[in-house]
Amino acid sequence: MFPIITLIGQKNVGKSTLFNRLTHTHDALISNYPGLTRDRQYGYFQCKQFKSILIDTGGVDGLHYNIKTENIQNYITHQTISAIKEADIVLFLMDRQSIGTSVNYDIINFLKKLKKPIFIVINKIDDIPYHTNNIVWDYYSFDIKNIIFISAIHGNGINNLLKNISLLISKNYKNNTPKTNLNETIHTNCVNSSSYDNKKNNLTSTTLAVIGRPNSGKSTFINYILGKNRMITCNTPGTTRNCIHIPIIYNKQKYTLIDTAGVRKRKKIDNVAEKISISKTHQIIKTAHILLFMGDVDLGISDQDLYLLRFIVNNGKALIIIFNKWDKISPDLRQKTKKNLCEKINFINFAKIHFISALHGNGIKKLFQSIKKTHLHSSSFTKTISTTRLINILYEAVSKSPPPLLYGKKIKPKYVHVGKDNPLTLIIHGNHVSKLPNSYKRYLKKYFYHTLDITGILLNIQFKDTVNPFINK
Numbered sequence: 001m002f003p004i005i006t007l008i009g010q011k012n013v014g015k016s017t018l019f020n021r022l023t024h025t026h027d028a029l030i031s032n033y034p035g036l037t038r039d040r041q042y043g044y045f046q047c048k049q050f051k052s053i054l055i056d057t058g059g060v061d062g063l064h065y066n067i068k069t070e071n072i073q074n075y076i077t078h079q080t081i082s083a084i085k086e087a088d089i090v091l092f093l094m095d096r097q098s099i100g101t102s103v104n105y106d107i108i109n110f111l112k113k114l115k116k117p118i119f120i121v122i123n124k125i126d127d128i129p130y131h132t133n134n135i136v137w138d139y140y141s142f143d144i145k146n147i148i149f150i151s152a153i154h155g156n157g158i159n160n161l162l163k164n165i166s167l168l169i170s171k172n173y174k175n176n177t178p179k180t181n182l183n184e185t186i187h188t189n190c191v192n193s194s195s196y197d198n199k200k201n202n203l204t205s206t207t208l209a210v211i212g213r214p215n216s217g218k219s220t221f222i223n224y225i226l227g228k229n230r231m232i233t234c235n236t237p238g239t240t241r242n243c244i245h246i247p248i249i250y251n252k253q254k255y256t257l258i259d260t261a262g263v264r265k266r267k268k269i270d271n272v273a274e275k276i277s278i279s280k281t282h283q284i285i286k287t288a289h290i291l292l293f294m295g296d297v298d299l300g301i302s303d304q305d306l307y308l309l310r311f312i313v314n315n316g317k318a319l320i321i322i323f324n325k326w327d328k329i330s331p332d333l334r335q336k337t338k339k340n341l342c343e344k345i346n347f348i349n350f351a352k353i354h355f356i357s358a359l360h361g362n363g364i365k366k367l368f369q370s371i372k373k374t375h376l377h378s379s380s381f382t383k384t385i386s387t388t389r390l391i392n393i394l395y396e397a398v399s400k401s402p403p404p405l406l407y408g409k410k411i412k413p414k415y416v417h418v419g420k421d422n423p424l425t426l427i428i429h430g431n432h433v434s435k436l437p438n439s440y441k442r443y444l445k446k447y448f449y450h451t452l453d454i455t456g457i458l459l460n461i462q463f464k465d466t467v468n469p470f471i472n473k
Helices: 015-023 072-086 102-114 128-142 158-173 182-187 218-226 272-287 303-314 331-344 364-384 387-400 438-452
Strands: 004-009 041-047 050-056 089-095 118-123 147-149 206-212 244-250 253-259 290-296 318-324 352-355 412-420 424-431 459-465
Touching (some): 015 041, 015 089, 015 158, 050 158, 102 128, 206 303, 218 253, 290 303, 290 364, 318 364, 352 364, 387 412, 387 438, 438 459
Antiparallel strands (some): 412 424
């Protein structure tokens, strides 16, 4: 059972920098660009002898909002208030420049009504002793006794902050356990498990990264699975900026969903925030176990979609293709729509394709069946398949359809084995096999795919000629 500590404050006061320092990760995006954080981000950190949950939130201009108004700042404020209500302790960050603003007083008044322990954390203070002696009186007007001076970027004052938080936890929760426990946290889908010791706490899970262009429905998809509005969804493209990790349990299987920023054409990117977000998405593509590529059936397949798919394939990742907003296509046009979409991505013949409605949940049950099967194959293929079976499949394929002659001589594939796991690569040896026609190489690949019942995994086959050791003797 862990206490929850929430970071709040105005834009650009250093919340994400402090989050990364305390969790020892780079999960929160950092930039001088204001308002980079939008969705709340969760992580674990060690606060002296206490393991705690830390929440990073977006910058707020106050804690009043109208959720019915489609405005990004309204959604960010709503997310921040949700994080505050979850918290056992609130760290209210500000810097020297923001002290006198009316926004800070409004936030303090809001927090006092909730009667939660509050720390005012003054960031971007490098000369701690000097500022403590000369400007601490400036903050007494907030009527908060816990005032800590830090430099999140350089680490000054961090030990003092942790010491004070630890003392408060020890005092308040020695005989009264915090309201949140680990199992509850998993089921309510709020912790970034990438920064936690999975093996020690039995939290091994499959990471599912949802990738696609802006506004394809990635956050809506995740919200449906969670059964609540965990991610900000808005008609404005580029709403999601960071890659948010959310552990879930679905049909008794443990997964970590990763919502990523939408990727669009580089020539259309005109701000630093989006460049940073897309860079983070590319990193996630290289590390996630399974990629869920989400397209929009209304918009079809764009050049940017094809770029993303090729990038995924080149990185040898397990892949499932999802076309969202299927409910918007009339029944009499669905068959034609499917045909057109599949023709444009016919170079990807190893991935399952699902047509869903993230808004209404149509098709999601079948999607997770494919996810389970894909993970099973990607994680255990090389452990369960023997070289003997691969050789038998090769001989079976050759027997059913022999290779063509080469200058009147037979091409003889003789031996096959696994070359590497990621991407899955089979190496076929034999006489002149490198000179097999491309059509026959495609036949062999298709035969292995079909016989091994491989789902969602890129399969490469390399052909190596057998060299006669006595040819020059």
